Amino acid sequence: MKLEFFGAAAEVTGSCHVLHIGGYKVLLDCGLIQGSRKDEARNRDPFPFEASKIDAVVLSHAHLDHCGRLPLLVKRGFKGPIYAQEASCELVAILLADAAHLAERDAEYQTRKTGKKVKPLYTFAEGEHVIRQLQPRKYREVFEVVNGVKVRFRDAGHILGSCSVEAWLKDNDRESKIVFSGDLGQYDTPILKDPEPIDHADVVLMESTYGGRRHREREETMAELGEILTSERSRRGNILIPAFSIGRSQEIMYQLGKHYDEWNLERFQIFLDSPMAIEASKVYWENTGLYDEEATRLRQENGGMPLLPNLKLSRRPEESMEINRIRSGAIVIAGSGMCNGGRIIHHLKYNLEREETQVLITGYQAIGSLGRRLVNGEKTVRIHGRTIPVRATIHTVGGLSAHGDQDDLARWYECMENRPPVYLVHGEVEAQEDFKTYLSARNGAKVHLPKPGDFLKL
Numbered sequence: 539m540k541l542e543f544f545g546a547a548a549e550v551t552g553s554c555h556v557l558h559i560g561g562y563k564v565l566l567d568c569g570l571i572q573g574s575r576k577d578e579a580r581n582r583d584p585f586p587f588e589a590s591k592i593d594a595v596v597l598s599h600a601h602l603d604h605c606g607r608l609p610l611l612v613k614r615g616f617k618g619p620i621y622a623q624e625a626s627c628e629l630v631a632i633l634l635a636d637a638a639h640l641a642e643r644d645a646e647y648q649t650r651k652t653g654k655k656v657k658p659l660y661t662f663a664e665g666e667h668v669i670r671q672l673q674p675r676k677y678r679e680v681f682e683v684v685n686g687v688k689v690r691f692r693d694a695g696h697i698l699g700s701c702s703v704e705a706w707l708k709d710n711d712r713e714s715k716i717v718f719s720g721d722l723g724q725y726d727t728p729i730l731k732d733p734e735p736i737d738h739a740d741v742v743l744m745e746s747t748y749g750g751r752r753h754r755e756r757e758e759t760m761a762e763l764g765e766i767l768t769s770e771r772s773r774r775g776n777i778l779i780p781a782f783s784i785g786r787s788q789e790i791m792y793q794l795g796k797h798y799d800e801w802n803l804e805r806f807q808i809f810l811d812s813p814m815a816i817e818a819s820k821v822y823w824e825n826t827g828l829y830d831e832e833a834t835r836l837r838q839e840n841g842g843m844p845l846l847p848n849l850k851l852s853r854r855p856e857e858s859m860e861i862n863r864i865r866s867g868a869i870v871i872a873g874s875g876m877c878n879g880g881r882i883i884h885h886l887k888y889n890l891e892r893e894e895t896q897v898l899i900t901g902y903q904a905i906g907s908l909g910r911r912l913v914n915g916e917k918t919v920r921i922h923g924r925t926i927p928v929r930a931t932i933h934t935v936g937g938l939s940a941h942g943d944q945d946d947l948a949r950w951y952e953c954m955e956n957r958p959p960v961y962l963v964h965g966e967v968e969a970q971e972d973f974k975t976y977l978s979a980r981n982g983a984k985v986h987l988p989k990p991g992d993f994l995k996l
């Protein structure tokens with residue numbers, strides 16, 4: 539029995555690990571590498587295993603950096619089941635359809651630009667093939683993945699349907715329990731329940747995106763958001779919020795709805811400019827059984843969600859283009875979350891050079907992404923072949939992260955009283971080093987930082 543680290547080892551995106559047991563191979567996640575064009579080109583590389591020899595996939599949640607290479611896996615010969623939580627399956631279908639659509643459009647653009655035929659990473663039809671192999675499972679249900687591997691999904695509190703994975707492994711007379719944290723949410727995150735405690739493991743694979751820092755208190759973040767939105771300045775220009783279509787968009791709408799009167803939001807036109815986020819929101823607003831107490835109560839009091847009377851859903855491209863004529867008073871929530879593509883790019887193109895514009899960065903921005911360059915304060919950026927001066931104010935609103943910080947991660951780990959050895963994945967090396975120091979000083983945990991290609995004997 540062994541585990542092979544492949545993707546998201548010593549980096550954040552491209553989550554993928556291979557479990558070898560009794561002649562079977564099971565993948566934990568099959569994520570897309572995201573960031574600069576150069577990084578993203580690695581998505582086309584062959585897998586370090588034969589896709590047709592993989593027996594099953596266990597999927598932690600519906601974010602592209604965890605499931606975005608599934609269409610390639612299927613295209614290259616994987617025929618087995620893909621296990622994911624029920625709501626996660628609905629979201630994966632929406633996500634992959636959109637990703638394939640964007641990949642097709644990007645290939646067309648590259649073909650025009652270079653004069654050479656560029657093939658999309660995968661097509662819409664190839665994205666759809668994945669859906670047929672999805673096997674929805676409930677939280678806390680124990681199920682067999684292959685002979686010798688039983689799995690149980692636990693709520694990870696990161697996005698709707700997100701899971702930590704408990705896996706019981708049995709090979710001849712050897713037994714072992716491995717826990718894969720998946721992406722862990724913050725405690726007291728809106729809408730979602732807290733990450734569920736797991737009381738024991740022999741070994742833990744843990745994400746470490748924000749292992750090196752502490753988020754601001756949520757109240758402080760809300761106060762900051764309120765200040766930005768109620769300021770005199772916010773009336774003069776537009777406010778752009780790049781947001782992941784799944785998770786962040788719904789959380790922002792929820793917060794805007796919750797503070798609607800307090801922040802005097804009726805002065806704005808609020809746009810959810812993303813067909814995918816609109817679809818994902820339906821899944822969010824329908825899966826009421828997965829809500830935390832506050833969301834359940836708000837929903838009962840208001841007879842539904844979201845609670846934004848001036849919200850406009852913009853589905854068609856023409857509707858999105860219309861928004862670009864607005865000079866002030868628009869709040870635009872659009873993908874992609876790291877400004878790597880999607881409709882937010884167009885809004886940035888029209889608004890970044892305007893001093894009265896404000897951009898709210900509310901999530902993780904991978905190295906090399908346009909969002910990261912904005913956060914780093916670059917004075918000009920290139921969009922669609924044009925150099926655009928950045929005169930807008932870029933606010934980094936850290937406390938909204940869908941990822942737990944140092945304390946959240948430690949709190950989740952410390953539910954396991956036996957303090958199992960930890961293998962950190964899904965983090966930049968600096969954050970991992972920090973978290974390693976922090977966690978081992980706090981409770982004596984043995985912490986390892988695996989590299990791609992490393993093996994862990996179980």
Ligand SMILES: [Zn+2]
Nearest residue numbers: 599601696721
């Ligand atoms: Zn995630």
